[in-house]
Amino acid sequence: MTDSHPEFPPPRFGVGDKVVVKNGPPETHCRTPYYLRGVNGQIIELIGRYQNPSLLAFHKPGLPKLWLYRVRFDQYKIWEQYNGANSDSVVADLYEHWLVPVKEHSNVAP
Amino acid sequence: MQRKVNDVGGLPGEHIDSVDHDATFFEKRIDAMLMLLISPKIKAFSIDALRRTIEENTLDDYTKRGYYEKWLYAIRHLLVEQQILSNEEIDQRITTIMQTKG
Amino acid sequence: MSHPKDHSHQHDGEHDHDHDHEHDHAPIESPQEPTGTLRYLEQALRELLNEKGIITAAQIAQQIDLQDSRTPALGSKVVARAWTNAEFKQALLANPLEAINETFGLTITTPLELVVLENKPNLHNMVVCTLCSCYPRMLLGIPPAWYKSTDYRSRVVVEPRAVLREFGTQVPITTEVRVADSTADVRYLVLPLRPAGTEGFTEDQLAALVTRDTMIGTALPQFEQA
Numbered sequence: 001m002t003d004s005h006p007e008f009p010p011p012r013f014g015v016g017d018k019v020v021v022k023n024g025p026p027e028t029h030c031r032t033p034y035y036l037r038g039v040n041g042q043i044i045e046l047i048g049r050y051q052n053p054s055l056l057a058f059h060k061p062g063l064p065k066l067w068l069y070r071v072r073f074d075q076y077k078i079w080e081q082y083n084g085a086n087s088d089s090v091v092a093d094l095y096e097h098w099l100v101p102v103k104e105h106s107n108v109a110p
Numbered sequence: 111m112q113r114k115v116n117d118v119g120g121l122p123g124e125h126i127d128s129v130d131h132d133a134t135f136f137e138k139r140i141d142a143m144l145m146l147l148i149s150p151k152i153k154a155f156s157i158d159a160l161r162r163t164i165e166e167n168t169l170d171d172y173t174k175r176g177y178y179e180k181w182l183y184a185i186r187h188l189l190v191e192q193q194i195l196s197n198e199e200i201d202q203r204i205t206t207i208m209q210t211k212g
Numbered sequence: 213m214s215h216p217k218d219h220s221h222q223h224d225g226e227h228d229h230d231h232d233h234e235h236d237h238a239p240i241e242s243p244q245e246p247t248g249t250l251r252y253l254e255q256a257l258r259e260l261l262n263e264k265g266i267i268t269a270a271q272i273a274q275q276i277d278l279q280d281s282r283t284p285a286l287g288s289k290v291v292a293r294a295w296t297n298a299e300f301k302q303a304l305l306a307n308p309l310e311a312i313n314e315t316f317g318l319t320i321t322t323p324l325e326l327v328v329l330e331n332k333p334n335l336h337n338m339v340v341c342t343l344c345s346c347y348p349r350m351l352l353g354i355p356p357a358w359y360k361s362t363d364y365r366s367r368v369v370v371e372p373r374a375v376l377r378e379f380g381t382q383v384p385i386t387t388e389v390r391v392a393d394s395t396a397d398v399r400y401l402v403l404p405l406r407p408a409g410t411e412g413f414t415e416d417q418l419a420a421l422v423t424r425d426t427m428i429g430t431a432l433p434q435f436e437q438a
Contacts, residue, residue, distance in 0.1 A: 029162040031395045033342050034113040035120035035369060047325065047398065057162035059155060059192070068396055079120070084373045087334075087388040093396035119342030119393065120370045123363035126378055128430075131357050136245050140254060141354065142275035146267050154266070157397075161344050177345075177360050179246075182254055195260055203256035204249075 018102040029057035045070035284424035292419035338429030346394035407435040
């Protein structure tokens with residue numbers, strides 16, 4: 001099947017954007033780890049558009065393709081009692097529908 | 111959304127056994143079977159489907175079943191789901207094999 | 213009937229390289245081959261798939277051989293080349309699969325992408341797949357049992373430095389430890405830092421320092437100057 005879709009939206013996020021990982025939506029096959037839900041991070045790369053694994057998991061074509069981002073999270077923002085360097089981080093590859101933008105002066109808890 | 115059985119990041123864990131273990135021939139055969147089944151030429155099912163099936167294990171099964179054991183049961187499940195094989199013929203063949211081994 | 217645990221215990225140092233896979237009957241007997249249901253199920257599926265022309269015995273044998281041919285030695289060569297050849301390193305970081313396939317005459321594919329994570333003096337990369345066991349298998353071979361274990365997958369994201377210590381690896385507190393969780397089929401390869409004192413080493417000598425664990429990020433290449 002062709003990759004092009006005339007009405008396919010452009011990426012919502014760009015490198016440097018601050019994002020929060022959602023707590024949902026519920027997915028039968030989910031590739032957003034539990035430990036990152038609700039955590040603030042930053043986009044460090046726009047990886048590209050790929051077939052939706054939640055649909056592929058049920059033998060469906062997984063279209064339309066979704067934007068995939070590499071997101072960096074400070075460890076001290078993920079874990080209450082992180083024991084390591086302040087600069088330590090986790091990086092994960094997350095699909096767009098799991099991310100919400102964070103405004104500069106957002107009240108979203110870290 | 112609840113944490114699934116496979117979603118283990120951040121859960122408490124034990125000492126990591128970092129001693130190398132060669133894959134057994136049995137494991138290699140299962141590995142090969144899966145790689146071929148998901149290959150573009152055969153495409154019996156996707157790797158995503160395999161993961162989804164493994165995620166449906168109970169916590170008990172997920173914890174106790176070996177890595178390639180989980181693969182084998184998932185492969186069986188998906189071959190049936192995709193109507194490539196039937197449960198009946200698989201069970202029948204297992205019975206035959208058992209009887210032959212005597 | 214004993215089931216193998218998450219990591220199978222296999223203690224034979226004598227790996228049998230006689231790949232005679234043409235017959236379907238019971239393979240080489242060894243204490244580590246499972247007995248009972250598992251064994252019968254694998255055999256049943258293999259036989260039925262063969263009879264239906266979906267997967268032949270020859271294809272299984274060929275795939276085993278192909279996977280066997282992929283070992284960490286390949287990754288080590290890639291790293292050693294990157295250490296000694298600036299042009300290759302640049303190409304590797306920009307377009308890893310293409311650079312590797314072209315340079316080493318291979319046809320490796322991965323589900324989505326291969327990304328090379330370059331270690332720097334202030335950045336140490338580690339790789340995990342907390343959700344399953346994604347790994348650059350067609351470059352490094354099958355992942356070690358520990359990589360697939362729930363112990364590694366659960367602990368490395370929350371206590372990476374404790375995990376490093378368990379592997380006998382120290383990373384200074386001034387260096388960022390960055391754990392890449394392979395959540396979406398991007399495969400990661402760590403490009404470790406070249407150890408000091410290896411100036412003038414040949415590529416082969418350098419490759420010998422690059423163990424599999426240095427490319428996952430649980431170890432650092434070791435070189436003790438005499």
